[in-house]
Amino acid sequence: MKILIVDDSSTMRRIIINTLSRIGYSDVIEAEHGKAGLEKLGQGGVEMIITDWNMPEMDGLEFVTVVRTTNSSIPILMVTTNAAKEDIVAALQAGVNNYVVKPFTPDTLKEKIESLLG
């Protein structure tokens, strides 16, 4: 399953990639902000998106909103430090399927991904 990771922190992308690899997902592509994420998505084959919120160029909330104008079904997991209830509500309203607050444990990420995949 090809997973697109969108995060402006290369360290955080590395952490997410390492965690995914430990739980059995190794087909991963990366983008450093929402605009680049849309380009990668346009190349096709992506089956799940894991995105940060706070990024330059295009943040995660705008990215998710744009993705949802053309793709209502791809699972989207947001991984962010924004833990306020109103932020979580805003993300869900934009079309995020699930939400992980940083810092997270590998088990938390695994659980969220598995619940997304049903």
Ligand SMILES: [Mg+2]
């Ligand atoms: Mg960020």
